[in-house]
Amino acid sequence: MEIPKMMKAWVLGDPMELTLTEKPVPEPGRNEVLVKIDAVAICATDLEIIENGPPALIQGGLPFNKNFTPGHEYMGRVAKLGPGVDSYKVGDRVAVEIHAGCGQCENCRKGEYTACLNYGLNYEGHDKGHRANGFTTDGGFAEYAVNNVNTLCHIGDNVTDEEATLIVTAGTAMYGLDSLGGLLAGQGIIISGPGPIGLMGVAVAKSIGANPVILSGTRDNRLELGKKLGADYTINVRNENVVDAVKRLTNGEGVNYVLECSGAPNAINESAQMIKRGGKICLAAFPKKPVEVDVASLVRNNVSMVAIRGEGKSAVHRAASLITEHRFEASLIHTHTFDFEDLLEALRYSRERIDDAIKVVVKMPK
Numbered sequence: 001m002e003i004p005k006m007m008k009a010w011v012l013g014d015p016m017e018l019t020l021t022e023k024p025v026p027e028p029g030r031n032e033v034l035v036k037i038d039a040v041a042i043c044a045t046d047l048e049i050i051e052n053g054p055p056a057l058i059q060g061g062l063p064f065n066k067n068f069t070p071g072h073e074y075m076g077r078v079a080k081l082g083p084g085v086d087s088y089k090v091g092d093r094v095a096v097e098i099h100a101g102c103g104q105c106e107n108c109r110k111g112e113y114t115a116c117l118n119y120g121l122n123y124e125g126h127d128k129g130h131r132a133n134g135f136t137t138d139g140g141f142a143e144y145a146v147n148n149v150n151t152l153c154h155i156g157d158n159v160t161d162e163e164a165t166l167i168v169t170a171g172t173a174m175y176g177l178d179s180l181g182g183l184l185a186g187q188g189i190i191i192s193g194p195g196p197i198g199l200m201g202v203a204v205a206k207s208i209g210a211n212p213v214i215l216s217g218t219r220d221n222r223l224e225l226g227k228k229l230g231a232d233y234t235i236n237v238r239n240e241n242v243v244d245a246v247k248r249l250t251n252g253e254g255v256n257y258v259l260e261c262s263g264a265p266n267a268i269n270e271s272a273q274m275i276k277r278g279g280k281i282c283l284a285a286f287p288k289k290p291v292e293v294d295v296a297s298l299v300r301n302n303v304s305m306v307a308i309r310g311e312g313k314s315a316v317h318r319a320a321s322l323i324t325e326h327r328f329e330a331s332l333i334h335t336h337t338f339d340f341e342d343l344l345e346a347l348r349y350s351r352e353r354i355d356d357a358i359k360v361v362v363k364m365p366k
């Protein structure tokens, strides 16, 4: 594969200021490959980074005016191998997960590399080698990106470029379900919030046997989509008290698990009432403000609660397997496609949910 010296890349200047420019094509180091990007999906976190900075962390600070390229939900083909790489070859189609972690801290050693203790330490004087594409290292709004081999997974020709960009979102949902720790088959779960992670949560939970799978939210069209992805029941919380509805649907018993993807202020309190005693809640969304929680009810009911960040424990690889086998129609979540040059318009569609945009994908010219 012919690799040019320079590539096109979008670079973040001041907040909300992205410019298409030229950068040198990066060189893969040990255990890294260069990926020629074919498609990249836009995530709510990209919008957050471009507007406010965190959770991106570049050279120990805000990502602005540092020649930083955001974008983290991308796929492409291996263009060049760094030293020590023999598990991939040039031309392989790959999806990527975001975090490589430092590989040496306590959490990375346990597979919890999204919670790396050396997050963002990858610059001179603090060189722990942490990598999170589009967060602490350059990401996918560019023609090429370097990736640690640990973050790659092979994808088959039966998966489209657009579907492949969704694998990391499915992986995040999978990690949430992992963190709940159940077998899930035959156990009830409610997923609150039909955003991309919530919808993928429905699809993954259903495909690994959860029953019933309930989805709650405020928008009927999103709930309908949830049904197509595998929800047995949906609840529009504008029309119905969600706790009453869950009890009605489960013979008054409640569900075993909640995957909380709404970030609603009362989500934890409601979750605690929707689960059985001893049930588990996984928090996967960011409430805008600190919330008030009825801790006594959590204690009384022996509730376990876990929060997840991103897509640890190789969950992306397992999600890729479900998508490759077409266990659910991931492409339903992809709503719009734009050319690479039109990234700003693509971001606007995503931010303002124009035309009910869910996952907006930007494609490179082939």
Ligand SMILES: [Zn+2]
Pocket (backbone or CB within 6 Å): 043, 044, 045, 046, 072, 073
């Ligand atoms: Zn994302």
Ligand SMILES: [Zn+2]
Pocket (backbone or CB within 6 Å): 101, 102, 103, 104, 105, 106, 107, 108, 109, 113, 115, 116, 117, 118
């Ligand atoms: Zn680490």
